[in-house]
Amino acid sequence: MTNPQPLNILYLSAEVVPFAKTGGLADVAGALPKAIRALGHDIRVVMPRYGRVEVAKFGLQPLLDAVVVPMDERTEPAAIWQGSIGAGAGQTPVYFVDSGRYFDRQGIYMYPDDAERFIFFARAALETCRALDWRPDVIHCNEWHTALIPNWLKTVYRDDPFFAGTATLYTAHNLEYQGIFGYRILEIAGLTDLGFIAHPDVAPDLNEVVDMMARGLLFADIINTVSETYAREILTPEFGQRLDPILRDRRDRLFGILNGIDTELYNPATDPHVEAQFDLNSLERRPANKAALQAEVGLPVRADVPLIGVVSRLIDQKGLDLIAAIVDPLLRQLGCQLVVMGTGEARYHDLLNALATRYGDQVKVFLTFNRRLEQRIYASADVFLMPSRFEPCGLNQMVAMHYGCVPVVHAVGGLADTVTDFSPETGGGNGFSFAQYDAMALYTALVRAVETYRHRDVWRQLVRRCMSADFSWTRSAEKYVDLYFRALAVKRQAARSLDDYAVLKRKA
Ligand code: GLC
Numbered sequence: 001m002t003n004p005q006p007l008n009i010l011y012l013s014a015e016v017v018p019f020a021k022t023g024g025l026a027d028v029a030g031a032l033p034k035a036i037r038a039l040g041h042d043i044r045v046v047m048p049r050y051g052r053v054e055v056a057k058f059g060l061q062p063l064l065d066a067v068v069v070p071m072d073e074r075t076e077p078a079a080i081w082q083g084s085i086g087a088g089a090g091q092t093p094v095y096f097v098d099s100g101r102y103f104d105r106q107g108i109y110m111y112p113d114d115a116e117r118f119i120f121f122a123r124a125a126l127e128t129c130r131a132l133d134w135r136p137d138v139i140h141c142n143e144w145h146t147a148l149i150p151n152w153l154k155t156v157y158r159d160d161p162f163f164a165g166t167a168t169l170y171t172a173h174n175l176e177y178q179g180i181f182g183y184r185i186l187e188i189a190g191l192t193d194l195g196f197i198a199h200p201d202v203a204p205d206l207n208e209v210v211d212m213m214a215r216g217l218l219f220a221d222i223i224n225t226v227s228e229t230y231a232r233e234i235l236t237p238e239f240g241q242r243l244d245p246i247l248r249d250r251r252d253r254l255f256g257i258l259n260g261i262d263t264e265l266y267n268p269a270t271d272p273h274v275e276a277q278f279d280l281n282s283l284e285r286r287p288a289n290k291a292a293l294q295a296e297v298g299l300p301v302r303a304d305v306p307l308i309g310v311v312s313r314l315i316d317q318k319g320l321d322l323i324a325a326i327v328d329p330l331l332r333q334l335g336c337q338l339v340v341m342g343t344g345e346a347r348y349h350d351l352l353n354a355l356a357t358r359y360g361d362q363v364k365v366f367l368t369f370n371r372r373l374e375q376r377i378y379a380s381a382d383v384f385l386m387p388s389r390f391e392p393c394g395l396n397q398m399v400a401m402h403y404g405c406v407p408v409v410h411a412v413g414g415l416a417d418t419v420t421d422f423s424p425e426t427g428g429g430n431g432f433s434f435a436q437y438d439a440m441a442l443y444t445a446l447v448r449a450v451e452t453y454r455h456r457d458v459w460r461q462l463v464r465r466c467m468s469a470d471f472s473w474t475r476s477a478e479k480y481v482d483l484y485f486r487a488l489a490v491k492r493q494a495a496r497s498l499d500d501y502a503v504l505k506r507k508a
């Protein structure tokens with residue numbers, strides 16, 4: 001169904017696996033472009049060259065010496081390096097924006113000048129296209145870091161023939177992180193013409209700040225988020241993080257596309273980290289992984305005790321408050337084992353450490369991030385617990401399922417789109433889910449999971465169904481290509497018109 005005309009696509013992300021990662025955005029940016037390239041499009045990725053992205057380690061090649069980037073009244077040079085992700089038909093160039101001033105630091109985010117850093121990054125990406133004389137048909141922006149590009153294309157670059165045919169797609173991965181700054185940012189970005197944008201229905205204080213994500217949502221030709229359910233949820237005040245009025249105005253151009261997982265990176269049949277590799281046809285090999293993990297982390301080696309795995313950032317969004325509320329009865333009444341890996345808020349670190357002390361032979365906690373342990377947990381645990389309060393997509397539940405770990409989730413966002421509740425009557429479903437975000441609902445789901453675990457044949461069916469689900473990127477990549485064409489169509493219709501946001505009152 002995909003339109004065969006090959007497109008030039010510039011894909012921007014602040015983080016890309018394997019170069020820099022803090023969350024799921026990096027996984028997506030390291031996988032989706034490869035799948036789009038494999039469909040025959042000239043997609044190129046751009047990210048900053050942080051200090052940790054070592055030139056030698058990744059074999060980066062110098063591409064451009066000094067791209068001139070307008071910043072406020074001055075200009076700032078960017079050097080561009082080139083590397084790549086993927087292999088064969090999916091091999092995709094990655095451009096790295098280098099700047100001693102903005103990126104030669106160890107960390108990725110959390111600097112006082114973050115807004116300025118990412119304005120520079122996004123603007124440098126545009127100017128790099130020009131320097132290479134490579135015209136993108138579509139610029140695919142992700143998250144607030146790159147959200148000013150649609151704004152620029154409709155204003156400062158409006159009469160620039162180089163970008164005359166360029167459409168924009170803006171992907172919001174998580175509405176919680178909007179990139180909110182003061183007016184000074186608009187001066188640095190050269191965007192004072194449109195000033196603050198006041199929407200009659202958004203909270204008044206939002207009309208007094210520069211919300212980078214809101215600008216992406218407002219100016220992009222097409223917008224999307226990372227699951228169909230989340231795309232519907234964010235139209236409501238409950239999930240819209242105060243941007244729902246803007247999203248409702250633009251619902252005709254808002255889409256949801258479920259993320260995939262990188263099945264080359266995450267494959268239980270070839271995973272070098274697991275004890276015993278397995279697939280659907282050799283499921284009898286899986287239990288060796290559980291025994292190995294139990295032994296390694298110092299839990300009693302017991303096949304009959306259900307092992308629950310948690311791999312998560314340890315923050316409220318991920319439902320840690322619910323886990324905290326039920327963990328005592330879970331351990332005492334249901335007798336489960338629990339292995340947790342991740343980092344996050346100090347109070348959850350304390351709580352988990354205390355649990356590991358209190359229930360020494362049931363709970364093991366690893367306050368770290370480590371791929372080997374992560375993949376061993378997926379390959380070993382019986383149940384994967386992910387009761388997120390909200391979840392735009394969620395990748396870990398998909399990886400866990402791909403490794404035969406049965407999910408227990410809150411039925412929201414991408415969790416609702418990937419996990420269907422097991423029904424003992426029909427035998428259908430591939431996990432356990434609960435609708436109401438409360439401790440009793442989670443506990444009930446866990447009781448059902450543990451009970452079902454005792455029925456070995458039924459459980460085996462669940463495991464098989466999890467492992468048979470298709471979470472590869474190919475299908476979603478085709479949907480993104482459709483959105484690219486849609487963005488081009490919108491762009492052609494609306495060429496040179498600012499009508500899209502005429503509904504919004506501009507501040508005097
Ligand atoms: C964000 C979301 C997560 C999603 C990821 C990749 O981290 O919170 O749900 O899977 O982005 O899109």
